[in-house]
Amino acid sequence: MTIRLVIADDHAMIRAGLRLVVENALGVDVVGEAADGVEAVAVARRERPDVLLLDIAMPRMDGLDAARMLLGDPDPPRIVMLTTFGSDANLHLALRTGVHGFLLKSSPPEHLIEAMRVAAAGDALIDPAVTLRVIASFAAQPVLAPPPELAALTARELDVLLLLARGLSNREIAAAAGVGEVTIRSHVTQILRKLGVRDRLQAVVLAYECGIVRPGGV
Known part of the structure; x- marks a missing residue:
């Protein structure tokens, strides 16, 4: 294309x-x-x-x-x-x-x-x-209340979200988690769907804004 x-x-x-x-x-x-x-x-x-x-x-x-x-x-x-x-x-x-x-x-x-x-x-x-x-x-921004959609994430999906917040690619997350890249792509798709966000960047924005991830804590 x-x-x-x-x-x-x-x-x-x-x-x-x-x-x-x-x-x-x-x-x-x-x-x-x-x-x-x-x-x-x-x-x-x-x-x-x-x-x-x-x-x-x-x-x-x-x-x-x-x-x-x-x-x-x-x-x-x-x-x-x-x-x-x-x-x-x-x-x-x-x-x-x-x-x-x-x-x-x-x-x-x-x-x-x-x-x-x-x-x-x-x-x-x-x-x-x-x-x-x-x-x-x-x-530097005020921390927002976590959205209720966050509770829908599984423990594995939350782990993947934390790695996304570090700026890791799907390949790097797969290596860190010890699973295949296809599995990570599936997790990312589910994270975006459950959180109702457009892409991984917006998922990271949400993670920082509601305090799931803080600088020095990822």
């Missing part, structure tokens, strides 16, 4: 570099570019990409506002935010907005390709280098 991609960043050299990486990757087609948030919204609505790589800090409209607008549309693109380690508040706000991942501009090309493929497949990904900052952003 070809992944249709729009790249939004206010620096032309960064857009060119991202385009070069993804056009050399199998199954990725750059269908548009944008230099600010207003243009990003217009291009995404016109081209209907599968994935939008969206810089947080842009002129006229920042990436957070652009993401909010697009995620309010019917059948929005999967949005992966680009960051240069902006404020923790921005990371937290972007997660609450419902974006599908974070990627550092300094990440290696394979992280970029994996983030797009994961997002296009309907899941979410946080760059490992951003994980601790995301955790810290939730540590």
Whole structure:
């Protein structure tokens, strides 16, 4: 399946570099570019990409506002935010907005390709280098009451949720738990269904917000 991609960043050299990486990757087609948030919204609505790589800090409209607008549309693109380690508040706000991942501009090309493929497949990904900052952003927020849906998780599913909160992939969780990756995928599917969340990133958001996981305790 070809992944249709729009790249939004206010620096032309960064857009060119991202385009070069993804056009050399199998199954990725750059269908548009944008230099600010207003243009990003217009291009995404016109081209209907599968994935939008969206810089947080842009002129006229920042990436957070652009993401909010697009995620309010019917059948929005999967949005992966680009960051240069902006404020923790921005990371937290972007997660609450419902974006599908974070990627550092300094990440290696394979992280970029994996983030797009994961997002296009309907899941979410946080760059490992951003994980601790995301955790810290939730540590500063008030702890919410655990939702009643949490009680529906089995002990094994709760263990998997804790490992998800550490940023582990299905393969890494399978290795840690001593089971097959197919089994972990099944557990993750059940966790998402029972919690009523869209993807693993939103499950992790819930885990931190209601205090199931706290920094230093995962």
